[in-house]
Amino acid sequence: MRAFSTFILKVVNRCNIDCDYCYVFNSVDQSWRTLPPRLSPATARRAAERIAEHARTHGIDSIDIVLHGGEPLLAGVEFTRDLLLVLREALAEVSAIRFELQTNATLVSPEWLDLFEAFDVEISVSLDGPGLMNDRHRLDKRGASTTRAVERGIRLLKSRPAVFRGLLAVVDLRNEPVAVHDYLASFEPDVIDFNIPHATHDQPPVRFVPTMPEYGVWLSRVFDAWVGHDHQHVVRFAEDIMALSCGVKGSVESLGLAPSRIAVIESDGTFESTDTLRATADGQSKLGLDVFRNSLDEVLDHPSIVLRDGGLESLSEECRRCSLVEVCGGGYLPHRFRSSNGYRNPSVYCADLTYLIGHVQRHLDAAGWEVGLRRK
Numbered sequence: 001m002r003a004f005s006t007f008i009l010k011v012v013n014r015c016n017i018d019c020d021y022c023y024v025f026n027s028v029d030q031s032w033r034t035l036p037p038r039l040s041p042a043t044a045r046r047a048a049e050r051i052a053e054h055a056r057t058h059g060i061d062s063i064d065i066v067l068h069g070g071e072p073l074l075a076g077v078e079f080t081r082d083l084l085l086v087l088r089e090a091l092a093e094v095s096a097i098r099f100e101l102q103t104n105a106t107l108v109s110p111e112w113l114d115l116f117e118a119f120d121v122e123i124s125v126s127l128d129g130p131g132l133m134n135d136r137h138r139l140d141k142r143g144a145s146t147t148r149a150v151e152r153g154i155r156l157l158k159s160r161p162a163v164f165r166g167l168l169a170v171v172d173l174r175n176e177p178v179a180v181h182d183y184l185a186s187f188e189p190d191v192i193d194f195n196i197p198h199a200t201h202d203q204p205p206v207r208f209v210p211t212m213p214e215y216g217v218w219l220s221r222v223f224d225a226w227v228g229h230d231h232q233h234v235v236r237f238a239e240d241i242m243a244l245s246c247g248v249k250g251s252v253e254s255l256g257l258a259p260s261r262i263a264v265i266e267s268d269g270t271f272e273s274t275d276t277l278r279a280t281a282d283g284q285s286k287l288g289l290d291v292f293r294n295s296l297d298e299v300l301d302h303p304s305i306v307l308r309d310g311g312l313e314s315l316s317e318e319c320r321r322c323s324l325v326e327v328c329g330g331g332y333l334p335h336r337f338r339s340s341n342g343y344r345n346p347s348v349y350c351a352d353l354t355y356l357i358g359h360v361q362r363h364l365d366a367a368g369w370e371v372g373l374r375r376k
Contacts, residue, residue, distance in 0.1 A: 003058035004263040004296055007051050008275070011039050011083065012070040013267045017104055017146050019126075019138045021170060023198050024070060029278035029285070036267045038075055043269040044083050046291045048090035054296035055094050062096040067121075073107040077115055084119045100124065102168070104138070105153025106146060113160050122165040123157055124191070125150065129169060129180040136172055154187050166191035166233075173206070173214050177221040185231055193236045194222060198279035199348050201338035216355030223360060241360045244327040254332035257325070259309030263296055271296075273304040280337040307343065308333055316344045328353045 013035045015025060024032055039047075055063060065087055067080070075083070084099065091097050099121040116123060127150050128134045134147045157164040166189045169180060184192050196215050199205035207214055219237060226235045240250035253260040253274070264272040269291040277284040287302050299305060307314055315330040322328075330336060331347020338345050347353060 002259065002300060003060060003261070004054060004300070005060055005062065005261040006064040006066065006263070007047075008066045008068050008262060008264045009039065009044075009047060009083075010035075010069060010265065010267045010275075011067045011072040011080070012074045013037055014074055015069060015071040015104075016074060016106060017071070017138060017140045018143075021137050021197055023276050023279040027198070027279045029280075029282045031278070031283075031286075032070075038079070039083070039267045041082065041086070043267070043291065045086050045090070046269060047265050048087045050291045050296055051087075052090045052093065055091065057297065061094060062098075063091070063094055064098045064100060067099070067101040069102075071104055071107070072101055073103055073112065077111045081115055081119075084115075084121070088119070098122065100165070102126065103153075104146065104150060105157065106140075106149040108153035108156045110156070113156060113163060116157075116163045117160050121163070123163050124166040124168055124193075125154055125157070125164075126168045126170075127154070127184065128172065129175050130183040133172070133175040133180060133183075136174065137170065158187065164189065166193065168193040168195065170195050170197060171215060171218055172197075173208060173218060177218045178225045181222045181225045181235075185233060189233050191234045191236055194219060196335075196349055196352070198276055198334055200280050200334065201336075201345060201348055202281075204348055213351040213355035215349055216352035216359070219352075219356050220359040223356075223363070227363065237356075238360060241327060241357055242364060245357070245361050245364055254329075255327065256329045257311045258329075259311065263299060265291060271299045271302075273302075273308055274333055276332075276334045277337075280334050281339060284337070314344070316346055318346050324354060324357050327357050 013032050014037045020026055051063065054060070088097065099119055101121050102124050105125040128138055131147055135145045138146050140146050154164065167184045167187065169184060169192070171194055197205055205215070222235065223238045226238055236252060240252055240255050244250045244256045249258050250256040253262060264275045266272055271287045271289045271294065272285040273287060275285050287299065287304055289299055289302065312320055312325065315325065319325055319330040331349055331353055333343060335347040335349055336343045336345045
């Protein structure tokens with residue numbers, strides 16, 4: 001069935017910290033400047049109605065609603081409570097609704113914890129590592145450290161066991177990968193995500209040795225740290241590569257060939273394609289559709305969404321010939337971009353993905369598994 005099942009709501013289009021790699025505020029696309037700072041109640045209600053309409057049309061009985069930003073806690077507790085009530089009311093016919101929220105955790109308070117607990121909201125926190133490793137990029141508006149404030153927020157979240165879900169770190173090659181992994185693991189999250197920095201063929205990623213797959217090596221060391229100990233958490237990229245290598249569908253849109261099931265709704269009610277396309281060029285994420293005039297089925301049929309979800313046929317010839325394409329999926333869409341020919345290019349992280357996938361598959365082979373779920 002071709003339909004959306006995850007809906008990202010941009011609740012707030014402002015942030016209280018200033019991460020230098022942020023694709024919303026510090027990329028080539030500066031559209032946030034013209035967007036409402038906060039989702040209005042009318043827009044929230046119409047977005048909820050569109051999601052409910054889509055669920056009815058396609059018989060969807062389980063959906064994820066992700067409250068995102070900017071920093072969504074800037075919306076305030078009362079506004080967020082009203083928003084969750086609107087969503088719950090509009091989606092009353094949906095059997096299972098999962099609420100998630102991505103935050104920098106600096107504004108977490110007991111009042112927020114009560115709200116999260118009341119609505120079963122699962123919280124993920126952005127944190128790049130301990131101390132100076134986090135502060136390379138994630139500083140406040142005055143250029144001061146945010147690490148202690150984030151750690152305080154995580155401790156509060158952990159006081160309500162059903163609330164705290166996971167951590168998200170962006171890779172910096174200067175940071176020691178095992179130290180980053182072990183520090184994040186010390187908070188006992190269910191899931192740890194690692195994102196590589198957004199980069200394109202026009203703006204390549206920072207590398208210290210351009211001929212080396214440094215990001216692949218870095219993530220391989222994280223993988224080894226994860227599988228080498230009795231950790232209870234999931235490392236998302238590792239789990240997905242292992243699943244895809246064994247013929248099982250992954251869970252993230254940055255790997256594999258399965259179409260994305262994610263729809264993005266901005267604070268003004270406009271629909272976006274993959275919102276990280278803001279890191280490629282101005283206007284690349286825009287669809288020209290909104291919740292007041294257009295249905296989510298119209299979003300599904302938009303050429304940008306068709307391209308995003310085009311699978312093998314949307315990839316470069318080089319990618320289509322590659323033996324790893326079922327796993328890497330050609331790489332994440334923004335990382336394929338070149339201004340001269342769009343997205344029909346290998347990822348700027350192609351060598352890194354090749355190294356990382358090979359490393360994980362060698363581990364599977366040593367453990368007695370072959371690609372395609374065939375046990376030796």
